[in-house]
Amino acid sequence: MHCHATRNVIHLRALLGACIALAGLSSCALLQGSPIEIYYDSGVTAGGVQWEDTLTGSGEPAVEDNTVTIHYVAQLQDGAPVDSTWDRGVPMTFPLSTPPVAGLREGIVGMRPGGKRSMLLPPALAFGALGIPGRVPPDASIHFAVDLISVAQ
Template sequence: MHCHATRTLIHLRALLGVCIALAGLSSCALLQGNPIEIQYDSGITAGGVQWKDTFTGSGEPVTEEDTVTIHYVAQLQDGTPVDSTLDRGAPMTFLLSTPPVSGLREGITGMRPGGKRSMLLPPDQAFGAQGIPGRVPPEAAIHFAIELVSVAN
């Protein structure tokens, strides 16, 4: 019996410790409705591509000589879907120096494997004056959400 009582006391003390710790959290900024601001890298490339990392991957940064495999979601600025590898169920692989959309070269360069980046491609870095009939109007900026799945040199 004594052993059972000791274990119960230890469990109660542990529970009390957890309660005290949780009580201290009530003054935590997140629980007070004051979110902590998290800083992410962001920038604008020489070609005008605006980008912001939403998750920084690990490993060596991508260079134009690398072959990249990405998942992406592309949308017009009003949120209208343009294309998505997620909808197709397979990522896209290409040599970064010759991307399917020119602005992706500048926008992806410097990402790290596993990273996620949001970018806005100006019209001349996206589909230009011609757009894509029925899908992308002429002179449209395109928002890309990118996940860098893998990199090969």
């Protein structure tokens, strides 16, 4: 699977400076010294899954022959709920090679345990032209917020 990834950098010192200026404060100890940088990755997979890490985990990244355990929230683009393991109180475990929703394979590959990733699955990798009657309209893109709990061989 080929993926185009981007490393984004937020210069926290500049961001704090703007916030402090808006608040009308003239100086702050946080603005002195070296800049603080926060790195996060984002990208688009070959199949069109858009993703952005909101928290990078640690350890070995997930690969397609792993079994993963995740918590997730799935929503339509307008925010309407589709499904949530958090609501059920039980995470989901599955082989990454055969995920319950096809786009999760592309979206989870490369995540590290403890990581959190936001992803937008295109219709073809979500629920397709049929959708899920009464829950997901046909040809809907689905937003997933995924917490990768563990990766096993």
